[in-house]
Amino acid sequence: MLGLNRKDLTLFLVVLGLVVFAPFLLNPFPDASGLARFNAGYPDLMQRFVIFGIFAIGFNILFGLTGYLSFGHAAFLGIGSYAGVWMMKLLTVNIVPAIIASTVIAGLASLVIGFICLRRSGIYFSILTLAFAQMSFALAYSVLTPITAGESGLQLSLSDPRILDGAAGNSIPAVNFFGITMRDGFDWAMGGWVFTFNFGYYFCATLMLVAFYLSIRIFRSPFGMMLRAVKSNQQRMNYTGLNPKPYTLAAFVISGMYAGLAGGLMVAVDPLAGADRMFWTASGEVVLMTILGGAGTLIGPVLGAGMIKYFENIFSRLNERDLNAMFDFLPDGLQGAAVAVAQMFVGDGWLLTLGLMFMLVVIFLPGGLVEGGQRIARLFRRKRPARRGPDSDRRSPQPSPHPGE
Amino acid sequence: MGILEVKDVNKRFGGLQALGNVNLSIAENSVHAIIGPNGAGKSTLLNCLVGKLIPDTGSVLFDGQSVLGRKAHEINQMGISRVFQTPEIFGDLTVFENVMIPCLAKRDGPFRMHAYEHMMDEADIVAQAAAMLDEVNMTDKRDMHAASLSRGDKRRLEMAMCLVQQPRLLLLDEPTAGMARADTNNTIELLRQIKQSRPITMVIIEHDMHVVFSLAERITVLAQGSPLVEDVPENIKGHPKVQEAYLGHAA
Numbered sequence: 001m002l003g004l005n006r007k008d009l010t011l012f013l014v015v016l017g018l019v020v021f022a023p024f025l026l027n028p029f030p031d032a033s034g035l036a037r038f039n040a041g042y043p044d045l046m047q048r049f050v051i052f053g054i055f056a057i058g059f060n061i062l063f064g065l066t067g068y069l070s071f072g073h074a075a076f077l078g079i080g081s082y083a084g085v086w087m088m089k090l091l092t093v094n095i096v097p098a099i100i101a102s103t104v105i106a107g108l109a110s111l112v113i114g115f116i117c118l119r120r121s122g123i124y125f126s127i128l129t130l131a132f133a134q135m136s137f138a139l140a141y142s143v144l145t146p147i148t149a150g151e152s153g154l155q156l157s158l159s160d161p162r163i164l165d166g167a168a169g170n171s172i173p174a175v176n177f178f179g180i181t182m183r184d185g186f187d188w189a190m191g192g193w194v195f196t197f198n199f200g201y202y203f204c205a206t207l208m209l210v211a212f213y214l215s216i217r218i219f220r221s222p223f224g225m226m227l228r229a230v231k232s233n234q235q236r237m238n239y240t241g242l243n244p245k246p247y248t249l250a251a252f253v254i255s256g257m258y259a260g261l262a263g264g265l266m267v268a269v270d271p272l273a274g275a276d277r278m279f280w281t282a283s284g285e286v287v288l289m290t291i292l293g294g295a296g297t298l299i300g301p302v303l304g305a306g307m308i309k310y311f312e313n314i315f316s317r318l319n320e321r322d323l324n325a326m327f328d329f330l331p332d333g334l335q336g337a338a339v340a341v342a343q344m345f346v347g348d349g350w351l352l353t354l355g356l357m358f359m360l361v362v363i364f365l366p367g368g369l370v371e372g373g374q375r376i377a378r379l380f381r382r383k384r385p386a387r388r389g390p391d392s393d394r395r396s397p398q399p400s401p402h403p404g405e
Numbered sequence: 406m407g408i409l410e411v412k413d414v415n416k417r418f419g420g421l422q423a424l425g426n427v428n429l430s431i432a433e434n435s436v437h438a439i440i441g442p443n444g445a446g447k448s449t450l451l452n453c454l455v456g457k458l459i460p461d462t463g464s465v466l467f468d469g470q471s472v473l474g475r476k477a478h479e480i481n482q483m484g485i486s487r488v489f490q491t492p493e494i495f496g497d498l499t500v501f502e503n504v505m506i507p508c509l510a511k512r513d514g515p516f517r518m519h520a521y522e523h524m525m526d527e528a529d530i531v532a533q534a535a536a537m538l539d540e541v542n543m544t545d546k547r548d549m550h551a552a553s554l555s556r557g558d559k560r561r562l563e564m565a566m567c568l569v570q571q572p573r574l575l576l577l578d579e580p581t582a583g584m585a586r587a588d589t590n591n592t593i594e595l596l597r598q599i600k601q602s603r604p605i606t607m608v609i610i611e612h613d614m615h616v617v618f619s620l621a622e623r624i625t626v627l628a629q630g631s632p633l634v635e636d637v638p639e640n641i642k643g644h645p646k647v648q649e650a651y652l653g654h655a656a
Contacts, residue, residue, distance in 0.1 A: 220523050222527065223518060223520035224520070224524075228497060232497040239477050241478050241514075242515055243516050
């Protein structure tokens with residue numbers, strides 16, 4: 001079905017299920033309970049999950065398949081955002097032209113940047129992309145302020161022309177998709193739980209599913225195979241009559257367009273584009289997401305994006321009072337010590353948690369969270385009585401070596 | 406005129422004359438070996454044939470067209486395939502994918518953006534690759550990672566990848582270097598079969614005299630960058646100049 005084989009179709013349906021039922025799955029704790037702060041089922045965070053999912057899926061097409069580690073992909077995210085806001089300012093607050101423009105303009109930018117950066121490979125390529133991203137950041141922050149509004153960030157205003165909407169009244173109209181505003185939604189209270197269904201989330205989620213589907217098709221296509229060949233052996237590729245350059249450039253542009261789409265969606269749910277979106281830490285974040293989830297795997301980047309965004313938003317909001325409440329069961333002296341230690345890892349210290357987690361994953365699970373899942377699955381399979389004999393394990397496909405090895 | 410014509414090729418690296426006035430004519434559908442002691446310029450000559458090095462003077466014509474200054478993939482598209490000293494294969498990919506890639510390259514040229522089809526839907530390519538794997542007796546290994554193959558199988562796979570493109574000229578750079586005797590003999594046998602089953606020209610650069618005399622129909626001996634003798638194997642064996650080049654003046 002859908003041109004996918006059974007395994008890929010199952011994976012796609014699992015992701016579809018997760019995305020559709022996310023408002024339930026991410027809200028496992030009743031609202032009144034103390035654990036409710038670990039719930040992630042509110043629109044703002046769910047939107048971030050799927051938007052950064054798109055970003056990471058696109059990045060994985062470049063890094064996971066061709067092995068070219070771009071350290072400047074946030075530039076395309078930012079370019080997409082600015083393009084999106086400008087479309088809303090100039091044409092209409094309907095998000096369709098904004099999203100199309102984000103994708104196309106980020107694609108054009110990645111064509112130019114990719115053409116230059118892909119003259120080198122390995123570490124030099126990474127440095128070149130990083131340089132371009134930092135240049136874009138500097139341009140957006142100070143040089144191109146008429147276009148980017150510099151420090152304050154580009155946002156909608158009453159004086160925008162909005163050619164298609166016509167002149168508005170006294171207020172800026174809400175960003176919408178053919179009349180449905182992105183903030184639209186409803187709450188559904190059930191027992192102690194409140195589930196929030198938000199149109200903006202489902203809109204982004206639909207596009208993420210499309211992006212995910214396209215990435216499966218690319219992975220399984222002859223083009224995807226050529227990209228893996230680029231990573232594996234460029235010398236042989238050359239002597240096989242193939243030119244690796246256009247292949248890598250195409251992968252670069254595709255992943256740039258994914259990043260642009262993600263940037264466009266970010267302004268579609270919150271019409272504000274700032275230069276900090278292009279800062280190099282943002283580029284690093286998508287690298288972390290992809291490696292944490294499993295570079296070169298289909299679902300890995302989505303998992304990685306979800307994981308990092310969860311920690312960023314949940315752990316960073318815990319404070320001393322929450323910790324005191326959590327360690328309430330301990331005797332006084334111990335409670336104080338436990339809180340003091342735990343405090344380093346929450347609030348502003350969430351990056352420390354992330355760093356530790358990243359180290360653990362890279363050291364013990366070089367294939368990322370996906371490898372962790374595979375190992376657990378294998379453990380369960382071994383417990384069942386082996387009917388096919390000891391040979392069966394050897395015939396199953398071996399995990400592909402990690403790019404770092 | 407031969408399929409490959411090397412005329413007055415000179416190549417100098419600083420003070421070292423790597424190739425001096427090399428003239429070579431390789432007849433179509435023959436097996437031509439180039440031998441010579443270390444430093445004789447064999448690899449330099451090969452690199453000139455595949456466009457990796459550009460000679461200072463002279464010309465290299467394949468089927469009447471110059472190969473000089475062309476990129477590796479363009480030279481392959483002209484009909485020249487190359488086997489490396491250490492097998493160059495796509496280690497992260499499966500054996501079957503390794504053979505599919507050259508099929509696609511032959512059909513679609515250096516670049517084609519077919520990102521939406523499924524690999525296995527390319528029926529003609531799948532059939533071609535399967536037939537080739539069958540010919541080199543590797544059908545049972547088709548889903549293995551190429552990197553996990555034995556050295557001999559890697560060589561076999563690399564040959565399959567070259568042959569599936571039906572090249573007119575196959576360049577082999579020490580195809581048995583570092584191989585055990587049994588693997589060497591298997592490779593010789595494979596090359597014989599290949600030669601018998603299709604019209605193909607082979608140029609072999611080799612150290613191992615056993616391989617050379619088992620396969621070659623014609624041999625060129627290089628010494629200090631220049632061709633010393635060119636003849637059929639029987640005459641090369643006892644040629645005094647060859648023995649001198651290999652063993653020094655005392656012989």
